[in-house]
Amino acid sequence: ANNPAITGTWNPAVINTASAGTVTYTFTPAAGQCAKAVTMDIAVTTEVTPTFTQIGPLCQNSTPPALPASSTNNPAVTGTWNPASISTTTAGTLTYTFTPAAGQCAKTVTMDIVVTNEITPIFTQIGPLCQNSTPPLLPANSTNNPAVTGTWSPAAITTANNGTTTYTFTPNSGQCAKAVTMDIV
Secondary structure, eight states, rough: OOOOOOOOOSSSSOOOSSEEEEEEEEEETTTTTSSOOOOEEEEEEEOOOOOOOOOOEEEEEEEOOOOSSSSSSSSSSSSEESSSSSOOOEEEEEEEEEEEOOTTTTTEEEEEEEEEBBOOOOOOOOOOTTTTTTOOOOBBBOOSSSOBEEEEESSOOOOSSSSSSEEEEEEOOSOOOEEEEEEEE
């Protein structure tokens, strides 16, 4: 059987998604057609705001974590980030935008991630020292304010031989500081 299309008008004329809730739309057939009015309920759901655990601040030139593939909401919202990965090459604040994957009733959100300047630990130069003399201890803290703590390699100064030895200071984790060296004669 051939069913001809029914023409008519909708009231309201357009679907409004400005607010959540259910709205009844009524279709009224144009005059002269053997058809009756029908209704359609259209539900508009509230858009979910994806939530994420804040990342940072991060140290300049540190290895950054990956941006999360899904939100902490239940159920989680999945999507993509722009930029796609965190860069720590430059100090400052960068905004990352999360766009939900299609088919999820979720908003686009942003996360500002701060990258802080890397501190260069400063130490008072040691030496020159006399061969076979009792050397001082390598300092456990830099002279910066606040001080940077860390470890030295080699761990102690030796005066057994003439010459210059390079000692490397590696900051303890959790400090935004870089490794430095001291040459001791």
